[in-house]
Amino acid sequence: MESAKAIQTGKIKSNDVCHTPLHIARLMIAMCKLKEGDRVLDPCRGKNGVFFNNFPSYTINDWCEIADDKDFFDYNGTADIIVSNPPFSLFSKWIDKSLQLNPNKICYIFGSLNLTTARLNKFKAAGYGITALHMFKNTYWYGDAFCVLFEKGAESLMSLEPATIMCENCGHRCKRVSPNVCGKITDSGCLK
Numbered sequence: 001m002e003s004a005k006a007i008q009t010g011k012i013k014s015n016d017v018c019h020t021p022l023h024i025a026r027l028m029i030a031m032c033k034l035k036e037g038d039r040v041l042d043p044c045r046g047k048n049g050v051f052f053n054n055f056p057s058y059t060i061n062d063w064c065e066i067a068d069d070k071d072f073f074d075y076n077g078t079a080d081i082i083v084s085n086p087p088f089s090l091f092s093k094w095i096d097k098s099l100q101l102n103p104n105k106i107c108y109i110f111g112s113l114n115l116t117t118a119r120l121n122k123f124k125a126a127g128y129g130i131t132a133l134h135m136f137k138n139t140y141w142y143g144d145a146f147c148v149l150f151e152k153g154a155e156s157l158m159s160l161e162p163a164t165i166m167c168e169n170c171g172h173r174c175k176r177v178s179p180n181v182c183g184k185i186t187d188s189g190c191l192k
Contacts, residue, residue, distance in 0.1 A: 020085045020109065024136060024147065025050040028107050031132045031149045032081050034059050041079035043072040043098070044086055051084050073097055083107040088114055095119055099126045104152050107132075112144045120160050129156030 029051065034040060038059045042052040045063040055061040062079070064072040072094070082103050086094040091114050098106050099122065106128065110119075120130075132149035166172055 019046075019048070020050050021138065022050055022054075024109070024138075025085075026054055027134060028083055028109070028147050028149075029054055029056075031134070031147065032083055032105055032107050034081065039078055039080045041075070041077070041082045041101075041103070042084045043075065043082060043094075044084050046085075075101070079103045081105040081107070085109040092119065092122075095122055099123070099128075102152075105149060107147065107149045110146045110148055111142060112146070113142070115146055115148070117160055117164075120158075121162065123150050124156065124160060126152075128152055129154040130158045131156075133157070 032040075034056055036058040040055050040059045040061050042049070042055070042061075042063045045052045045065040045068075047067070049063070052061060052063045062077055064070045064075050066072070075097075079101055080103055082098055082101065082105070084107075086108055088111055091110075098108075106123075123130075128150040130148055131151045131154050132147075134147040135144060136147070137144050
C-alpha cells in the first residue's frame with residue numbers, strides 16, 4: 001500500500017489518509033462545473049484516485065500524491081481548478097499553497113472543526129467567495145463535513161466576521177472565559 005510507506009517514513013500522518021466516498025467526489029466535481037480545456041488538479045490523489053479518476057476526459061488533468069513522491073507543496077504547475085480532500089493536519093498550510101497557485105476555483109472537504117473563520121477569511125482576503133456548500137456526515141470520519149466551492153472574484157453566499165468578537169467594554173473575552181478579565185462581569189453580563 002503506497003500510503004502505508006509514506007506513513008511509516010513520516011511523510012504523512014495516518015489520520016490524514018481518509019477515503020472520500022465516490023458519490024461525494026463526483027458531487028464535488030459536478031459542483032465545479034468543469035469546462036473543456038480546464039486545467040484540473042487533484043493535489044492529494046491518494047491510493048484510489050477517487051477525484052482524479054473521475055475528472056472528465058475533456059479537461060487537462062494533473063495530480064500530486066506525497067506517497068508517490070509528487071508533493072503538492074513542490075507543485076509549480078498551473079491549475080484553473082483544484083478539487084480534493086486535503087489532509088486535515090496540514091489544512092492551513094494546504095490552503096496557503098492552494099491560494100498561491102491562484103486557480104479560478106477551489107473545492108475542498110472541510111471537517112466541521114476545520115471550517116473556521118480564520119481559514120475562510122484567508123479565502124476572502126485572496127478574493128474568493130463561497131458559491132456552493134454541501135454538508136454530509138460520514139460514519140468513519142469525525143463529525144460532520146462540508147464540501148465547499150470557492151470561486152475567484154465571486155460574491156460569497158456566506159458572510160463572515162473579520163475578527164473574533166470581544167467584549168465591547170474591555171476588549172477581552174469576558175463572560176466566555178475565567179477569570180473575570182475586565183472586573184465588570186455580573187450574572188447579567190459585562191457592565192460599563
